[in-house]
Amino acid sequence: MFRPFPVFIGSRYTRARRRSHFISFISLTSIIGLALGVLVMILVLSVMNGFDREMQQKVLGMVPHATLEAYQPLGNWHELSDELSARPEVAAVAPFIQLRGLLSNNGVVQKVLLNGVQPELEDRVSIISRFFLPEQGRLASLQPGEFGIVIGDKAANNLGVKIGDKVTFIAPDVAVTPAGVFPRMKRFTVVGLFHVGAGELDGYLGLVHIADAGRLHRWKPDHVQGLRLKLHDLFQAPQLAWELVRDRSNKDYDYYASDWTRSHGNLYQAIRMEKSMIGMLLLLIIAVAAFNIISTLIMVVNDKRSDIAILRTLGATPRQILAIFMVQGTVIGVIGTAIGCVLGILAALNVSAAVRWLEGALGHQFLNSDVYFIDYLPSQVMAQDVLLICGAALLLSFLATLYPAWRASRTQPAEALRYE
Template identity: 60%
Template sequence: MFRPLPFFIGLRYTRAKRRNHFISFISGTSMAGLVLGVMVLIIVLSVMNGFDRELRQRILGMVPHATITAAYGELTDWKDLSKTVEAIPGIEASAPFIEAQGLMTSRGQVKGAMIYGIDPKLERNVSILPEHMAAGSLDKLEPGKFDIVLGDILARSLGVAVGDQVTIVLPDAAVNPAGVFPRMKRFRVVGTFAVGAELDSTLAYIHLTDAGRFMRYKEGVEGIRLKMRDLFEAPRLAWEAAMQLPGQYYISDWTRTQGRLFQAIQMEKTMVGLLLTLIIAVAAFNIVATLVMVVTDKQADIAILRTFGASPRTIMGVFMVQGAVIGVVGTLAGAVLGVLAALNVPEIVAWIEKLLGIHFLSPDVYFISYLPSQLLWSDVAMICVASIGLSFLATLYPSWRASRIQPAEALRYE
């Protein structure tokens, strides 16, 4: 079988036992550093992808992908508008809403909240709310009964449960002969939801009809919320929808309300990735030290090869192969370990928590109680290419130095 001479000799040098055990130690350290760096980088990026996925599914599953509201007054023809926008490719569904900020009071507790008037039947088409009910049901919101569904944290803060009463106070004063009084109404709690995010402490839902009466809407609604097939297309599709509707409207999308949060996550992922890449870079520089010492140790062998007619290019190839083998083996081993660990991060963390008797992510503090992980093969490929690339670059200088050795100088004292 044909094997190029540099490849054959380079593999022999890689497998051979060295007289200098320190060189073997440095070589093993370099490979272990690559394994550790690649493995840790895959695990960390997978965990950050998992957090990004959870935030996207939970927060963007509750907040509107986009909204269309009337420029002036109410949106009275929202049913016709919904049919128009749902016909646009990329927009999956729409639902009407009425929004207000207010105070909730119960048993001496006062909390601020965003109150949404919704149609329970239409809301399930644009929100994940029905799938995250902790108690009760969203379908129990019936018109005219003034029922309410609260976030789990908000309900606990007010000290209420299903069947209890809460009073909503709106910042809209009414003047009557007895004086100036804020608008208020008592609602009965028929359900609580828990999506595991900060939204659990700030959101409340009532029926659209009750919201219209309480907030003094005559016939219409405040606007319609849209659900996109691809949420990253929300700005373009919302603008396209507004252009096809008669009249003047205000449009908004999730990039304006929640965009900074996801930009921060992406920036953190990028910065952590760059910092952890330094682990791979350090291991690659160890390859430089390994090959420099190997070149010094193999000067006599290099001189003999040159005497037999080996060209400087052949000598350079020998040591490039040796360094590349360290890089490829270390990278592949780290990738395999990293992929296996990333696919089982929740189970591994749960086992460690059980072993140590601690809980890393308390549900009272964090929006999820487990460590999520989402392995992206594009990340694995990028990490492997970067690791092998750095390892290859690390072989250039020692290999070039080996190719410059003169046989006469190397054999003078042999």
Template identity: 60%
Template sequence: MFRPLSLYVGLRYTGAKRSNHFISFISLVSMLGLMLGVAALIVVLSVMNGFDRELKERILGMVPHATISGYGEPLQNWHELAFRIGKNPKVLGTAPYIQAQAMLTQGGRVHGVLVYGIDPAREPNVSIIGQHMRQGSLAALGEERFGIVLGALLARSLGVSVGDKVTLVLPEASVSVAGVVPRLKRFSVVGVFEVGAELDAGLAYINIHDAAVIKRQGDAVDGIRLRFADLFEAPGEVRHIAADLGGSYLVNDWTRSHGNLFQAIQMEKRMIGLLLFLIVFVAAFNIVSTLVMVVTDKKADIAILRTLGATPGRIMRVFMVQGSLIGVVGTLLGTGLGVLLALTVTDAVAWLERALGIQFLSADVYFISYLPSQLQWPDVYLICGAALSISFLATLYPAWRASRTQPAEALRYE
């Protein structure tokens, strides 16, 4: 069977036992370094992709993609505005809201909270809260007067669950015969949601009619929440919609409330990827040192091959094959290990948390409470291609040195 001489000799050199064990050790270190570098890159980029996905699906699934509200005054004709906005093909849904900063108290415990008055029937058009109810249901807000849905961390800090009572305190004073007193209202907890994010600690929902009664707005609302088919089009599209509506409206979008978090994740992904590529470069330098030592060790063999008619190009290809094989094996092993870890790191970290009794990611500190991972094959292809390219480039200089070996000089002291 025909086998190219360069490939045959290169594979023989790679698999042959060497008298110099140090060279074999350096070859193994080069391969392991490349494997660990590729695996680390795949795992870390998968985790960053997971954080990016959770931000889009959970955080940006709970907060509105965009809002349209009046300048310092509630919207009276919100039904007509919502109908006109809904005609836009890029808008998936609309829902009215009333917003208030308040405090919740129960049993001497006090917690600041952002309260949204919502329409339970229309809220699923713009939010995923209905998909993350741990207790009760969102529909219960429409069945019971002055019901409230709390985030899981908020309910835990207040020590309440479904069926308990909490007191809502608005930062507005009411004048009565007893003097100036804060505006208070007793609510029944009808549901608890959990999205595994910081929103669980400071967000509450009540019926929009109850919110209008508390804020004394009648049928008016603070604004309209919009959900777009593509959230990245929201900042520009909501301004076009507001301009088409005519009049004076205040627009807001998710980039103002959570855009810095999204940009931070993208920046961290690029910077961490760049830093971890240094591991691959270190492994490539090991390949260079390995081949340089191999060339020095095989000078007599190179001279014999040259005297038998091997050209400098063929000698160069012999050592390129040897170095490239180290790169291919290291990259393939690293890819397999990285893909395996990327697919199992979420469950592995969760098991480790249960075994050690600690929580690495607390929702009080981070915007989610677990380690997400999303393997994206384009990242894997890019990492593999980069590792193989670097490994191939690392073989060029040692192979060129081998091709420059002069037979007479190499055999002089043999």
């Protein structure tokens, strides 16, 4: 098969030849270094993509994308809901009432955020129904007047309760009676347990029927705190929240709005920033491997000075000599990048299962939901990241060949053969 002259000579120089075993060993280490750099970069960025995905699909699927609330109980929420649902940015709307307080059982107390929801509408704006434990209730178990509550499995374990047990909700305000001042309390029956995998949600979130939450607030029937909005594009939430308040500045209620960037925006931005910074740092690993290619080719050029001189006397042009050593460096870069790409994709696809196995073998959980927002290691391989990493590795490898190849092309036959 016909091969161009520079490709033929350059590929032969890449393989070991009698006196150049050490140089070939250095070439092998350059390939290994480049492969490790590509592998680690694909693996780490895939894990960061996994955190990003879990943040968007799970945590931000549970919390409101945006909310519109009034400073007093909202009575015309059906009309307002129809108006908001007609907006093209809005995917679904549901009413809610929130209460903050404590849950207590047998002397164990922990904080809780109670969301009063309407079960038939909540599924439109939340993905909570996906995370109910098998045979551990469902959202429809919340019935008005029965004072049922759905909590996370972490909260249930902390309180020592299961389906059918009673817990006491302690409100932050007090009731004044002739006997003194007492906190307001209400007994709830646990009718459902869920597990999202996020400690903030599994440990501190509770769901009750919106009618029961309104009774705890002592509001009139069918009055709510506000409306929860699910958007087609969650990144439109800040702009939409501002527009909703602006458009209703002269209405019968005083409104205010909030969105997910105020409650979880810092965490999301931290994940995005960490991905960028870690990507830049890991790129230095590939750069170090590229420097190894430079040193390898310089050693090859010094070792092959007599060969270069002979090629020049046989009619090889400086451009052909330049191409020979560029081919050799490019071959190292292509092989290292290809090996790192394949191993990196395989590692990224299996890292979640590997970490779960390692946790089981060691009996230690690396990601604790008390510290992190999820309790497992996610991973998502993205084609654009793989292409970007491989492209950067190939580009650095190619640039690393330029100086040694230029030095080789400047070799003068007479000088090189003087002491041969």
